[in-house]
Amino acid sequence: MMEVDGTYYVGLSARTNREGFEQFKAIAAQFNHPALAVPVHDFLHLKTGTTYLGDSKLLVTGEFVNHPAFANFTQLVVPAEEAYAVNCINTGNGVIMPTGFPVVKQLLEDHGFPVFEAAMSEFEKIDGGLTCLSLRFTAH
Template sequence: MFKNVIARRPGTSITEGITSAPELGKPDHQLALRQHQAYCQALESCGVQVTVLPPLEEYPDSCFVEDTAVLTTRCAVITNPGAPSRRGEVDHMVDVIRSFYPADRVEFIRDPGTLEGGDVMMVGDTFYVGLSARTNREGIEQFARILGRNGFKVRAVPLSQVLHLKTGVNYLEGGNLLVSGEFVDHPEFASFNRIVVPPEEAYGANCIWVNGTVIVPQGYPTVEAQVRDLGYRVILVDTSEFRKIDGGLSCLSLRF
């Protein structure tokens, strides 16, 4: 069960965020703010305390706080993002994280290792980590050593077609796993109850489980129906403006 969530409001610079889909257009800042507020309200309705940080105008992608840290029940790991323009974001997160964790429980990924939280999926005491354009092997090895000292296991998952691991695969607890694209038949996930997301709704694979509720992006009816059929309470949240800069539901918060 999660008790806390950290989020950060998008700044006006969100219009300059990194994107692989410029054809979607630039985000509308005011609409992004409204969507972000609805997102935080959805999280609060799941029984967590949400800490909302102020915008960082100098970092257009800084609303995607998930990439800056991995927060576990035993330790916090401050990441080292693979996107150079995002490196400075972590400096603004350290004191925030230390307000929740003892100083000796806060660890760091160091150069030449890179790690972004969007590549990290927690399944009980095992953390699956995407080997991606943003997370390299050295970063995964450092992460594995840190988590190993804390009694966790790490499994690397090479990927080639999506930005982050959780772009295409997300754990809903209870053995249920949303999978899309290159992860549909991935042997690493053969033991899970895999719910296959159709290609035309691939963005909808990025759902988040929060204390028995699953928050689902609005506009993906097949995904919504599949999650409801599993028996979860569902909340729909519109993330259209964040999709324009390669972000989804999980990217917008740290849940712990």
């Protein structure tokens, strides 16, 4: 699931089916938050192929490039050979991304994001990404 300004984008995959999405959508609606289903075919989950960076900018790769659900975003397209680096985290002070992906690093820097690299090679071997290894809290 990816939250963007109060809207929840929920990947439909082997991990989250339509029934689970509909239950979540009903709960989110109680709090006036829309939820949109995004079918996921080629990735483990939604945020393996797309990450919201803020300021209407979205890292995308593979099946999510030019996806209709993301038509209102500026898409920063990541080539297939660097797809693992799509799973990154914008902390508000910069983007934490895996080490070793120079095209993605340059893409982020070209769009004004300070970049902080983290060694992820051992986690990459088991399909673990930065968002899988993080707990984030927002103060309201």
